[in-house]
Amino acid sequence: MTTLKHFIARACLAGSIAALGAGAAHAADPVKIGYLIPLSGSAAASIGRDMSRATHLAVKHINESGGIKSLGGAQLQLLESDTRGDPKVALTETERLITREKVPVLLGAFQSGTTFPATAVAEKYSVPWVVDLAGKGEITERGFKYVFRPTQVPAAANAEGMADFVAYASKASGKPAKTVAMVYENTDWGQDMANTLRKKFKEQGVEIVLDEGYPPNSPDLRPLVLKIKGRKPDVVTVTSYSADAVQLHKLLAQMRVDAMGYIGSAGGQIDTGFLPQVGKQAAKGVFTTNGWAGYESTITTPFAKKFWDEFKGTYKVEPNELSVSAYGAVWVIKDALERAGKADPQAIRDALATTSIKDTDLTKLLGYDIVIDEKGQNPLKKFVVQQITEDGQYRTIWPENLASKTYKMVWPAAQY
């Protein structure tokens, strides 16, 4: 009998130790990240899906490598929510994630149209928001304390890259571009880009012969391309996403607009679906800015290689700026959580505000350092310009220090 009693006593003891252990595990509760991204509802859904994949991959990699060490190895848990590209949905989902799910940090939402209003909700509730890719300048210009943009610079920098490149190409080739036609989707992003382009081209003395916004997802862009052709521009800038970019670049080729250069703004032109749909013939020679310098320049570390290989292996497409930025943004949150030491909105916010990531595996993958300024913006990201080669490769040609060693810029681009 005594042995049995003894046994029961020991069993009870073991039980309570186990309970204690469970208590310790309880301290390492997963850290919830509220994630907003468009996964349906519009043509932007294909980009949303690519970014979502990279975000999930980053969470997986962080969790596999031991989670958040300062939080006892806490795992990250992504609460993903589809915005459908609709600002109203983004607003209510943000509210839900904060008040119902009690997430201590938010991430997203790719598009400026949804990110701009939704970040205001996060600010109201004092929950930090890490902007992954939305480029609208005002997002970090409202004096907000809880909004951070580590992996994207305002659209202005993208547009400045386009205009500076035109000046560079004009000079380097000795064949200057004198006139430009600007076409852009009539959205926050498109108009933001156009405002900067307009200013820069005026400064450079390039005459703007067409300055035209168009409604996104138009059934027929032929009339717009005809209008471009009528103005006989030397350069055409194209600020468009997915289906519109495909249509425009196809039509620019088919209708023989014959400009010296077509310059995209890191939108539809760097979407993974762009080349297969436009075809190599029409895509050949197209220029585009890119927030990421590509495989040659950045996949140099085991960290970067792991991301590249797994992304490509799983999804059968190569990572691009969009997926790299999404991947990077999660690592920035991880960095902040490590320094915050607790999964509390205020602590995470304070840690994010003092982010300074320099010369690490992450910055080598991204191609720029991350230092958050007093507005919540990382001003160090720069855009490069790439050209699509005859066999459908993106080659960086500007700035010269990041340019491909093996490819020489073709300017003016070949005529069709």
Added chain:
Amino acid sequence: MSTYLQALLGGISTGAVYGLIALGLSLQFGVMKIINFAHGSFLMVAMYVTYYTCISLDLHPLLAAPIAAVALFFIGWACQRFFIDGIYRKESAREPIGVLIFTTGLWIFLDYFALALLGPDSRMIDSPWANEVVIMGDLIFTYPQVAGFVVAALVTTGLVAFMRYTALGRAIRATGQDREAASVLGIDSKRIYQLSFAIGLGVLGIAGALLLPMYPVNPFVGDIFGMRAFVIVVLGGIGSIAGAFWGGIIVGILESVGSQLIPVTYAEALIFLLFLGVMYFRPSGLFGVEKE
């Protein structure tokens, strides 16, 4: 000058395809008095059918058109036979509001089903044919543009002739005008409904095949063209087949020539301004027949 001529002709060819898209919608409304909100989604289905037919059989996009037409014909027939008919019959005494709600549900279901099944990517056929052009002086037309106009015009003419000169066509029209009287004359309205819904979608199948070389397909492509189809149907006169065709051409020209004169965004608004104007001054549409 050549810019405007190009805009005019380009507008006509695009408009003809718009008209063809609207044709089926107009037919269904004319005969059954139901508004099919899933029309855009059926266009999306037609484009996917064309896409996968072309890819898997390595077929020319134009040769895929009959296949898409047949596929959509049967989808339309089955849809009417198994879903809409039951709802429609229950509501025979009043306005068929239930059908309207059903097709709205179908629209959302089809879009999201396509999203789940095929993913959000835009897809397009990269056939060399789609990039070929006809150059006449300053004017440039792509092969898909020319084919779009020619086929749309032929199909419309064929359908108008069918409705006018065949017994079946007359039966369809009779049912549209007065169902009770038609059934007294021995016309099986159930069969006529199935047939007209199926023909409407069959025509849409051809439209989808014509559109695909010009516009990439994604699960939400129907929303873009569906809205336009409604405008065209009302503009041309509800129930009028030729009216839908002309309505499409008017919208095409307005969009194309208008864009040369005013900003493209306003040209889009111009179409809806015309729409509102027609609704107000001529509710039966530009080519519709005033009733009673």
